[in-house]
Amino acid sequence: MNNTVLYVLTVLIWGSTWIAINYQLGEVAPEASLVYRFGLAAAVLFLFCRIKSLPLAFSLRQHxxxxxxxxxxxxxxxxxLYLAQQHINSALTCIxxxxxxxxxxxxxxxxxxTKITKQVYYGAAxxxxxIITLFWPQINDINIGADTLLGLSLCLIGTVFASGGNMLSIKNQQMRLPVMQTNAWGMAYGTIFMALLAVLRGVEFNFSLTLPYVGSLLYLSIFGSVIAFGCYLTLLGRIGAHKASYATVMFPAVAVxxxxxVEGFIWDLTTITGFICIMLGNLVVLSPSKQGAKKEADSKNRQQHVSQEEIAEKDMRPAKA
Structure with a gap:
């Protein structure tokens, strides 16, 4: 797939997972749902790799x-992030x-x-x-107390770890480790960690056989994990984390x-303003920079010049008798 398709798939799928996650909340503990989600996703990836005869063996250092x-x-x-949402609302978590x-x-x-252009900084800002404008009605009345600061701190810690995972994914691809197989092992290790943590915290591993829970679990596992993470992490290796991660800003816009x-959400001036800013930021970040476009044009000109020289040299060669 080209980068545009990968980006659009990532944004659309992850933007829709905010709705699916709502059906996961209820009688099943969030930790248990995460174990089910990534455990199923890892199993699907391992099965796919086996069917396609993709190598799954790595060295101890790579593991x-x-x-x-x-x-x-x-x-x-x-x-x-789940701990954070016990102290702050989903709007602040999203921000x-x-x-x-x-x-x-x-x-x-x-x-x-990585050299970051001013264009990327402007688009990110x-x-x-x-994002803040989009959720302003939900955060306007929040009292910034100790509980809110704790929630924001936990959210930022989780985000820092997620960014670290992004950097390690780029490292994996630089080492020529394939995205499909590394995702399979990564999700397996993440599942084991969450399962051990849930056991230590005394979380009950119950299950809901209702259609909303099972359906949302399958969607989050197959689309939200297997497909979306595959698209996003491939983008990281191709266009860099500084550009690919703008998708995290686009998710809330898609969710709105x-x-x-689905829910009859009514738009107001702040919603429209926030949505427009997010879309403009997306264009600014992902549009080719002037420097990049100049380099690409120079490269094409050099290629054409070399080709013309080769043709001229060939024409000047004496014909064989």
């Missing part, structure tokens, strides 16, 4: 890296998690010396402003659109 990758992206980050783009920009600069049709 150590895959374990760190899995714990960051499919375990610890979710744990802290906190959207800061992953800024954290990814800083991490990409620190880990890989516009997107975060749009879906909520309009």
């Amino acid at each position: 150590a890296q895959l374990m760190a990758f899995g714990l960051c992206l499919f375990g610890v980050n979710y744990y802290f 906190g998690f959207s800061t992953m783009m800024i954290i990814n920009i800083l991490n990409a600069r620190f880990w890989y010396k 516009l997107g975060l402003f749009g 659109v879906i909520s309009t049709f």
